[in-house]
Amino acid sequence: MHIHIAELKGFASSLHVWRTCTHSTEDLQELTTFTMPHRTIHIFRKGLRLHDNPTLLAALESSDVIFPLYILDKNFITSNTNVGSNRWNFLLQSIEDLHCNLQKLNSCLFVIKGDYKQVLRDYVQKWNITQVTVDHEIEPYYRDMDENITAMGQELGFQFLSLVSHTLYDIRRIITENGGRAPLTYKRFLHILSRLGDPEPPSREITEEHFMKCTTPADAFVTEEHRVPLPEDLDVPRSKSTNWIGGESQGLRRLEQHLEKQGWVSQFKKPQTIPNSLLPSTTGLSPYFSVGCLSVRVFFQKLSTIYAQAKNHSLPPVSLQGQLLWREFFYTVASYTPNFTKMAGNPICLQIDWYKDEDKLNKWTKAQTGFPWIDAIMTQLREEGWIHHLARHAVACFLTRGDLWISWEEGMKVFEELLLDADYSINAGNWMWLSASAFFHHYTRIFCPVRFGKRTDPDGNYIRVSNGDFSPQKILARFKGLSCEIHL
DNA sequence: TCGAGAGTTGGAATC
DNA sequence: CGATTCCAACTCTCG
Numbered sequence: 001m002h003i004h005i006a007e008l009k010g011f012a013s014s015l016h017v018w019r020t021c022t023h024s025t026e027d028l029q030e031l032t033t034f035t036m037p038h039r040t041i042h043i044f045r046k047g048l049r050l051h052d053n054p055t056l057l058a059a060l061e062s063s064d065v066i067f068p069l070y071i072l073d074k075n076f077i078t079s080n081t082n083v084g085s086n087r088w089n090f091l092l093q094s095i096e097d098l099h100c101n102l103q104k105l106n107s108c109l110f111v112i113k114g115d116y117k118q119v120l121r122d123y124v125q126k127w128n129i130t131q132v133t134v135d136h137e138i139e140p141y142y143r144d145m146d147e148n149i150t151a152m153g154q155e156l157g158f159q160f161l162s163l164v165s166h167t168l169y170d171i172r173r174i175i176t177e178n179g180g181r182a183p184l185t186y187k188r189f190l191h192i193l194s195r196l197g198d199p200e201p202p203s204r205e206i207t208e209e210h211f212m213k214c215t216t217p218a219d220a221f222v223t224e225e226h227r228v229p230l231p232e233d234l235d236v237p238r239s240k241s242t243n244w245i246g247g248e249s250q251g252l253r254r255l256e257q258h259l260e261k262q263g264w265v266s267q268f269k270k271p272q273t274i275p276n277s278l279l280p281s282t283t284g285l286s287p288y289f290s291v292g293c294l295s296v297r298v299f300f301q302k303l304s305t306i307y308a309q310a311k312n313h314s315l316p317p318v319s320l321q322g323q324l325l326w327r328e329f330f331y332t333v334a335s336y337t338p339n340f341t342k343m344a345g346n347p348i349c350l351q352i353d354w355y356k357d358e359d360k361l362n363k364w365t366k367a368q369t370g371f372p373w374i375d376a377i378m379t380q381l382r383e384e385g386w387i388h389h390l391a392r393h394a395v396a397c398f399l400t401r402g403d404l405w406i407s408w409e410e411g412m413k414v415f416e417e418l419l420l421d422a423d424y425s426i427n428a429g430n431w432m433w434l435s436a437s438a439f440f441h442h443y444t445r446i447f448c449p450v451r452f453g454k455r456t457d458p459d460g461n462y463i464r465v466s467n468g469d470f471s472p473q474k475i476l477a478r479f480k481g482l483s484c485e486i487h488l
Numbered sequence: 489t490c491g492a493g494a495g496t497t498g499g500a501a502t503c
Numbered sequence: 504c505g506a507t508t509c510c511a512a513c514t515c516t517c518g
Contacts, residue, residue, distance in 0.1 A: 185515060186496065271497045317496035326496075350513095390497065397498095433496095441513035445498040452498080 038063040038131035038159070040214075041123065043116075044070045044109070045142065046166055047135035048094045049248040050101050052202035052295035055163040059133040060210040062161075067127055067216060068102055070095055071120070072113045072229065084417045086385035089231055089239040090246035094293050096228045097247025105208050107216040110226040117148060121156070127220065129158050135292070136164045138171055138335035139424045168199035168296055168328050171335045182336035184348065184439065186317055189329045198304075202297045241384050244287055244420055251288030258283050259302055266310035269318040275390035276376075276453055276462035282388065283320070286421035289327070296324050327426055334425035341428040343409060343437065350437045354400075354407035361406050364399050365414050367466075373453035374398050376466035385420040393434055397447040400435035408435035 040063040042056050050056070059066055074083075083091075099109035112119050123129070132149055146162060153160045164170045174192055175182060183189040231238050259265060273281040288294040303321050307313040316322030339345040343352070363369050367378035377391045387395075392415070398404065399411045408431040415431070416422045432438035453462070 183516095185494090187494080188516065275497095322496075393497070436513080439514095440495075441515085442495080442498080442511090443513070444511060447498065 036130075039065040039127065039129050040131040040133055041067045041069050041120070041127070041129050043120075043132065043134040044068065044095075044098065045134065045145075046137065046290075046292035048098050048292050049251075049295065050098075050105075050206050051248070051252070052165055052298050053135070053206060054165050054203035055133050055135045055161065057203050057206055057210070058161060058163060059131070060206065060214045063131065063214045065127075065217065066107070066211075066214050067123070067129070067220065068098075068107060068109050069123070070098075070109055070111045070228075071116045072111055073116045073119070082417045084385070085231070085237045086239050086241065086244075086418065087420055087422065088234060088236040090244060090287060090385070090420050091291060092229060092231060092234075092236075093246030093250075094248070094291050097249050097293075099228050101248060102216075105206070105211045107211050108221050109228065110221065111228050112226060113229075116145065117152070120149065120152060124152075124156050124158055131159045131161060133161045135166055136162045136170075137166060138331055164200070165203065165295060165297065166292055167331050168300055168324060169193070169196060170200075171328075171332050174328075174332050175336055182333040183329075184333065186326070186329055189332065190316060190325065193325070193328075199297055199300055201301060202295055244284075244385060246287070246291070246293065248288075248293045251285065251293035254283070254285060254288065255294060255299065255302075258285070259306065262306050262310065265303065265306050265320060266313035268320045269314050270323060270389065271318060273388070273390075274456045275388040275394070276373075276457040277388075278461060278465060280386070280388065284386065287386065290421040290423045296327065300324050327423075330425040330429035333429060341409070341412065341424065343407065346438075348438045349432055352407075352435075352437065355405045357404065357406060360404050361399075361410050364395070364404060364406070364411075369398070369449075371398070371449040372460070372463045372467070374449050376453075376463040379466040381415075381418050385418060387419075392430065394447045394449065394452055396431060396434035398449050400431075401443050402446045403449065408432060408437060411435075 038059075040059045042059045047053060047055070056068075095109065095111060099111075102109050112123070120132070124132070132153060134146070134149070137143070137146075146160070150160045152158075173196060174189075177195055178188075178192050183192055270282070275281075285294060285299070289296055289299075300321060303324075307321075313319065314322075316325050333348070334340045337346065337348055343349050364374075364378065367375040367382065369375055369378075374395055377387055377395050380391075381387045381395075396408070396411055399406050400408050412427055412431040415427055419427070429439070433440045436443040454460075457463070
């Protein structure tokens with residue numbers, strides 16, 4: 001009886017979240033049949049985690065059979081450009097980690113290669129599926145996908161459920177609160193959030209018990225056919241860098257390491273971090289947030305706890321919570337703005353007659369501009385897949401309004417290929433910002449490609465490392481004593 | 489409606 | 504060396 005009441009509470013709570021996120025009459029009809037146990041496919045696209053995963057939780061609580069599924073559709077990652085090998089490695093590691101964590105709960109991850117529509121059509125019938133669940137996303141490609149799945153559900157007779165957990169808020173609420181438009185300044189954005197109150201708290205933990213009541217049929221798992229691919233299976237070279245390992249387990253470990261430094265966390269001010277330190281001077285959690293190995297809502301809540309215990313703490317825009325809110329800001333504007341990743345047809349973007357210069361673009365991309373500070377950053381980007389935010393500013397300004405006068409779209413594509421944390425909304429938003437195409441308009445404020453880097457690295461150590469003048473091992477040994485400052 | 493004020497993170501000169 | 508002011512002059516928000 002005791003367990004039964006707890007169950008009911010859990011059920012009510014998941015219904016509450018669900019109801020706040022959906023509005024159509026079809027959804028309300030769905031509510032009435034919600035108590036019938038489903039056979040569910042949960043599609044992972046982002047949200048590659050088990051913690052704070054309300055959609056997966058709702059799937060488990062409404063079903064007696066679940067098939068966790070990752071569809072390896074190359075269009076998933078990006079709709080128009082290449083994904084670099086470092087990104088592929090990070091993604092595959094994240095999927096493998098998810099599979100391992102599901103196995104610990106007596107489930108597994110089915111990885112199926114192919115076009116998502118065909119895969120879904122095949123397996124809905126093969127497995128007698130009555131419900132498909134997927135984490136809510138704002139990108140046009142995923143919205144389109146949701147519409148297609150909904151239509152397919154009407155045809156094949158399954159229900160579709162999608163809850164928000166990739167962002168702090170349901171972005172649709174922010175747009176509504178701002179009168180049906182996107183706020184175009186951070187200040188305005190914060191004002192809207194202050195009217196909405198705190199973000200949604202993380203959802204309840206998923207446990208072994210959930211997978212006892214809702215099982216994954218072991219006989220459906222054919223090892224070879226459904227296993228997580230290795231880089232070689234996709235003709236992707238293995239990452240040389242071992243600094244960034246994908247996966248929820250790694251992400252949570254890194255998160256906990258940072259949260260231990262409560263003083264550093266509460267006093268964090270982004271502009272005071274160093275763009276050219278030899279190891280990241282910021283948290284380095286962005287790759288984990290971008291594929292959803294980590295929940296922004298968990299990070300936000302844990303930061304609130306630390307702030308509450310501290311005598312004083314930094315504030316947005318420069319604080320750590322402020323960084324999460326920048327992410328939210330760009331998601332909000334991107335969700336509302338057509339052609340957000342392009343100049344043409346983008347109503348918030350200044351229309352500029354940029355130069356077309358393949359040679360100069362190629363030199364920038366390949367770290368051959370001749371400016372050591374710029375080239376060092378582009379080398380780190382290519383080799384490691386992560387560069388500091390201000391380093392991104394420096395090379396973005398150089399490519400666009402600062403020096404080469406080449407379109408921000410070209411730079412955005414290069415970042416999309418090489419950055420482990422590449423993200424539709426944030427990448428395009430920041431490129432518009434840096435090129436003074438939107439959000440930021442002081443086009444005369446130029447980052448000097450020589451002096452800006454000199455300020456925080458007068459001896460040029462960062463440049464020497466990037467140029468291969470000494471090995472990372474030597475650097476680590478040399479700078480070991482500084483580890484508390486450089487936040488490994 | 490229109491003008492003042494403000495804008496995450498530039499740089500140089502000056503005190 | 505740090506804080507302050509000016510540079511030059513865009514766009515969004517708000518009253």
